[in-house]
Amino acid sequence: MSNVALQQAVQFAIEHETVWDRDCNGPVWGVHQNDPPPWNRLYGPVHSRGPVSGTILVDGKTVMSWGEPKRADLTFSVAKMYLALLAGVAFDRGLIKNLNEPIGKTLKGIGFDQGNNALITWEHLLQQTSEWEGTLFGISDQADRYRAVTFGDKPNGKKGDARPLQAPGTYWEYNDVRINQLSLALLHLFQRPLPEVFREAIMRPIGASEDWNWVGYDDAWVEIAGRRVQSVPGGSHWGGGMSISSEDQALVGQMLLDEGVARDGKRVLSADWIKRMQKPCALAPYYGYLVWLNHDRKVFPSVPESSYFGVGAGSSFTWIEPENRMVVIVRWLNSAFADQFFGKVFQAITKG
Incomplete structure (x- = not known):
């Protein structure tokens, strides 16, 4: 490894x-x-950001940190990856017995009872093919119809227009309202606030700090098991979301790299679940369970196809590269230069 090349x-x-x-x-x-x-407009709280920051791990060891790696900053849609981890906790605990069973069969009265919504499965939500229709905490799913995303196919309509909906599992669309509906479903499944479950099941076992914070919209309160609980979003599109440091994100990435095992050897998630997260969606092979896949190296051509990513607006990236045992966190990078940056890091670590 060339330290000079990595510094560059x-x-x-x-x-x-x-x-x-x-x-x-x-x-x-x-x-x-x-x-x-x-x-x-914003529906939940936000806060100002820090400078470009990051942390790079190779074989579980920190080889470079820069900026403010301990600063808990909003990570936007990287939080979707964290919802996928919580779904894995539910799956491993037997709370989700069949990923292809309609959610409405077990969770009643939260938006999966009628029409096409009654056909939606956990896998549909995790792969963003659910076509869920409705309004959640004041925001209609229509707000994100025809949404264009950097790595997806260009939609043939104007964002926010009433695109005709398809049957669940037949159309891929990146839609934050539907992701928030997944979060609400997981909340009802666990019967506990998701940040509590995330802290207990993921963050403390991997040795993360207590400095992260995951909050919801101002009006996103529901009653769960006799408690008034806030449902948290899978990003910060309309505010709220996960604020977390680069160092803590790197620990999450290392656990994924190690197929569900924490650095002390304790199993956090099953290896089976980590593999499921990386299974390409048939409609969008560049997407797995709320992570971006480098299918045919089309997402980031400068790095191996085995790489997968959590990506948030702004831009924030969690890059996991299994072949070379790398985890790279970078915050507030101009996304137009992400592939070049990843390529430079990859060359520095593998070529020297």
């Missing part, structure tokens, strides 16, 4: 910071601004 890669990231303002009250900040009214 990090400097490249620092020089290509996101165009977003550091102040969350600035004119260029967030993705809600791209939504049609009335959904082009």
Whole structure:
């Protein structure tokens, strides 16, 4: 490994910071601004961000950190990966017995009871093929119909228009309202706040800090087992979401790299679940269970096909590269330069 080459890669990231303002009250900040009214506003709390930061692990050892790696910053849609981990906890505990069974058979009265919604399975939600229809905490799924994402196929309509819905499992669409519906379903499944379950089942076993925070929208409160509980979103599209440090994200990535085992040897998730997360969706082979896959190296051509990613707006990345035992966290990188940065890191670590 060339330390000089790795330092140059990090400097490249620092020089290509996101165009977003550091102040969350600035004119260029967030993705809600791209939504049609009335959904082009924040529904939950947010906070200002730090500089380009990151942490790189190789074989479980930190080889480079920069910026403010201990700062808990909003990670936007990387939180979807964390929902996938919670689904894995539910699966391993037997709370989800069949990923292809309609959710409405076991969870009643939360939006899976009628029409096409009654046909939606856990796998549909995890692969973003559910076509769930409804309004959740004041936001309609229509807000994210026809949504364009960097790595997906370009939609043939205008964002927020009433795209005709298809049968569950027949159409792929990146839709944050449907992800939040998954989060609500997991909340009802566990009968406990998801941050509590995440801390107990994932974060403490991997040795993470207690500095992270996962919050919901202002009006996202429901009653669970006699408690008033906040349902948390799988990102920060409309505010809320997961604030977490690069170092803690790296620990999550290392657990995934080690197929569900924490650094002390304790099993956190089954290896079977980690493999399921990386199974390509038939409709979108670049997507697994709420993670991006480097199918045919189309997402990031400069790194191996075995790589997979958590990706958040802004941009935040969790890159897991199994073949070379790498975990790379980078926060607030201009996404237009992500492939170049990853390529530089990959070359520095593998070629020297």
